[in-house]
Amino acid sequence: MTAMRRYLPGVLVLGIPLAWIVLFMLLPFGIIGTYSFWLKKYPTFVPAFQFGNYVTLFTDPQYALVLLRTAKISVLVCLASLLLAYPFAYYLVYRCRSAGLRTWLYMAVIAPLWISYLLRAYVWKTILGTQGVLNSFLIWAGIIDTPSSIFLYNQFSMVVTLTYIFIPFMVMPIYTALEKIPANLIEASADLGMGPWRTFWNVTLPMSLPGVAAGFTLTFCLSFGDFVAPFLVGGPDGSLIANVITTQFGSALNWPLGSALSVVMLVVVLGVVSMGDRAERRGTAGGV
Amino acid sequence: MTPIIEIDHLSKHYSPTSIGVDDISLSVGDGEFVTLLGPSGCGKSTLLRMIGGFETPTRGSIRLAGHDVTHAPPYRRAINMVFQDYALFPHMSVGQNVGYGLKLMGCSQLEIRTRVYDALKLVGLYDKLKLFPHQLSGGQRQRIALARAVVRRPKVLLLDEPLSALDAKLREQMQIELKSLQEKVGITFIMVTHDQTEALVMSDMIVVMERGRIAQQGTPQQLYDHPASPYVANFIGTTTFLPGQVRQGDGTSARIALGGGELVANVDQAFVPGDVVTVGLRPEKMRLLAEGETAPNVLEGRISEVVYYGLGLRLGITLSDGARLWADQLLPDTLARSQVPSVGAPARLAVAAHNVFVFAGQVAP
Numbered sequence: 259m260t261a262m263r264r265y266l267p268g269v270l271v272l273g274i275p276l277a278w279i280v281l282f283m284l285l286p287f288g289i290i291g292t293y294s295f296w297l298k299k300y301p302t303f304v305p306a307f308q309f310g311n312y313v314t315l316f317t318d319p320q321y322a323l324v325l326l327r328t329a330k331i332s333v334l335v336c337l338a339s340l341l342l343a344y345p346f347a348y349y350l351v352y353r354c355r356s357a358g359l360r361t362w363l364y365m366a367v368i369a370p371l372w373i374s375y376l377l378r379a380y381v382w383k384t385i386l387g388t389q390g391v392l393n394s395f396l397i398w399a400g401i402i403d404t405p406s407s408i409f410l411y412n413q414f415s416m417v418v419t420l421t422y423i424f425i426p427f428m429v430m431p432i433y434t435a436l437e438k439i440p441a442n443l444i445e446a447s448a449d450l451g452m453g454p455w456r457t458f459w460n461v462t463l464p465m466s467l468p469g470v471a472a473g474f475t476l477t478f479c480l481s482f483g484d485f486v487a488p489f490l491v492g493g494p495d496g497s498l499i500a501n502v503i504t505t506q507f508g509s510a511l512n513w514p515l516g517s518a519l520s521v522v523m524l525v526v527v528l529g530v531v532s533m534g535d536r537a538e539r540r541g542t543a544g545g546v
Numbered sequence: 547m548t549p550i551i552e553i554d555h556l557s558k559h560y561s562p563t564s565i566g567v568d569d570i571s572l573s574v575g576d577g578e579f580v581t582l583l584g585p586s587g588c589g590k591s592t593l594l595r596m597i598g599g600f601e602t603p604t605r606g607s608i609r610l611a612g613h614d615v616t617h618a619p620p621y622r623r624a625i626n627m628v629f630q631d632y633a634l635f636p637h638m639s640v641g642q643n644v645g646y647g648l649k650l651m652g653c654s655q656l657e658i659r660t661r662v663y664d665a666l667k668l669v670g671l672y673d674k675l676k677l678f679p680h681q682l683s684g685g686q687r688q689r690i691a692l693a694r695a696v697v698r699r700p701k702v703l704l705l706d707e708p709l710s711a712l713d714a715k716l717r718e719q720m721q722i723e724l725k726s727l728q729e730k731v732g733i734t735f736i737m738v739t740h741d742q743t744e745a746l747v748m749s750d751m752i753v754v755m756e757r758g759r760i761a762q763q764g765t766p767q768q769l770y771d772h773p774a775s776p777y778v779a780n781f782i783g784t785t786t787f788l789p790g791q792v793r794q795g796d797g798t799s800a801r802i803a804l805g806g807g808e809l810v811a812n813v814d815q816a817f818v819p820g821d822v823v824t825v826g827l828r829p830e831k832m833r834l835l836a837e838g839e840t841a842p843n844v845l846e847g848r849i850s851e852v853v854y855y856g857l858g859l860r861l862g863i864t865l866s867d868g869a870r871l872w873a874d875q876l877l878p879d880t881l882a883r884s885q886v887p888s889v890g891a892p893a894r895l896a897v898a899a900h901n902v903f904v905f906a907g908q909v910a911p
Contacts, residue, residue, distance in 0.1 A: 445600055446633035448620040450647030450698065460646070464637050 411493025435469025475534030547575030805867025
């Protein structure tokens with residue numbers, strides 16, 4: 259009785275989240291991992307322990323192609339987000355004099371996160387489509403005569419959509435990193451003879467790299483696992499790894515292969531996360 | 547002495563009601579150690595930051611070695627600053643930090659290395675070249691910041707409360723070190739501090755500031771012995787203020803009636819009988835008279851407090867009108883302790899005429 263009274267709070271506080279993680283995260287991963295070694299036997303699959311599914315993944319060029327395409331799209335999304343997010347965050351932290359405006363601009367980036375993800379992806383269909391806003395504008399402006407279909411259903415539209423959806427995850431860590439840089443370091447650099455550009459290059463940029471690494475990791479992992487944007491705006495050559503996994507678990511009814519793909523994807527994502535983590539830690543090793 | 551910094555009617559008004567610095571004119575001689583002294587909010591840091599180029603004045607001008615630098619950015623001034631929390635770049639080693647300011651000066655790699663070496667040797671930390679700032683102690687970081695600032699051989703070095711983050715023992719040691727370093731490198735130092743001891747120990751000239759203006763400037767001794775106002779007398783050293791009335795006066799001396807007697811004081815303005823004045827007395831200038839001893843300029847009262855502080859005793863003397871003043875008494879040897887005055891005993895204090903400060907009016911500093 260006393261033992262129970264002693265351990266009950268601890269069990270409640272730690273036990274429930276632990277049970278949650280075990281039940282809904284580790285266990286499913288375990289199941290997926292197990293499935294990945296099973297054998298497909300028409301019409302379903304049977305338990306086994308063999309590496310055939312992995313061999314297929316690495317020998318059949320179509321899977322390698324999808325993996326590479328996914329990685330390429332994710333990297334492009336990261337770069338596009340970075341190019342947009344860094345100047346924006348820099349402006350917010352260093353150039354925006356009004357605290358009110360800063361809050362508004364920051365919220366403008368964060369607010370879309372509260373809107374349904376599906377809706378945000380769908381919006382780009384209406385912007386980029388043949389009957390869409392962009393085409394209507396170009397025709398109205400007299401730049402083109404007939405609606406163009408080059409904007410939608412390709413990798414370009416996918417990168418645009420994913421960049422739009424995930425850019426808050428790039429802005430937030432960069433903003434935080436820039437904000438944490440003590441103002442007197444910027445002043446010290448100017449004091450020691452460096453103009454604004456050199457100060458940016460020598461002090462601001464290197465000290466904000468942990469934020470960039472965090473943003474890169476988040477954006478990459480989110481893009482890497484996305485299957486809605488390719489589905490909505492990706493078109494015929496736009497399948498990403500997540501779409502292939504969906505197919506394997508759905509119409510193809512090849513759970514073992516789908517599971518093997520999932521495991522590969524998990525390994526890639528974990529690899530990126532640990533790399534990002536290391537980059538962040540190296541960046542902050544100097545302490546503040 | 548040729549002036550290196552000439553400040554002319556300099557003001558920084560943030561808004562009509564919020565005034566940082568108000569119409570300050572100041573000339574700093576080449577090679578001097580000048581301290582801007584005052585409580586927080588008196589504008590001393592703002593003045594320093596304007597000299598450094600980190601704030602733009604709203605009026606007035608700053609000349610550095612004869613050239614107008616009022617609107618020059620920090621990176622175009624031959625001035626360097628030691629920041630309050632040192633502002634060392636955390637992502638650079640000590641060597642990189644110190645060499646940072648030399649990169650754009652057109653120095654060769656060899657020259658950079660030699661100058662970094664010399665600067666680090668100057669502060670006695672050459673062995674820390676490869677370490678990072680977070681691996682150093684507070685005192686070491688302070689020295690690195692100093693090395694980084696002097697390595698460019700600026701015309702003027704600014705120090706913003708350079709010792710405030712150090713503990714008391716180290717601070718005392720650094721005061722001496724900083725002063726001798728300044729003499730060694732021969733660069734003009736302008737330091738901001740709120741610590742009067744620091745100012746007295748290190749400076750050739752002290753500028754006491756009050757609400758954005760200069761209250762008084764002069765050598766430490768001038769300020770200590772001839773404070774121009776109760777504000778300065780109160781800020782530098784300890785001073786007891788007593789209300790008094792002029793009995794008799796000419797341009798050079800005045801006889802003033804206080805609660806416990808009359809004092810003759812050396813003055814530099816003409817008081818007329820009946821003038822209400824404030825008298826300032828420093829505890830260490832008061833001499834407790836032995837029984838039967840006579841002296842000119844004596845105040846009488848009773849001992850109401852005895853505070854022991856190691857070096858001596860601080861006695862609280864209550865005068866006949868109820869006002870209290872402090873008098874210090876050194877205890878040179880153990881024998882003297884038997885003569886520790888007891889509370890309630892009558893006491894007579896003598897003070898020299900040149901040690902009586904007289905300020906016009908009834909002032910509560």
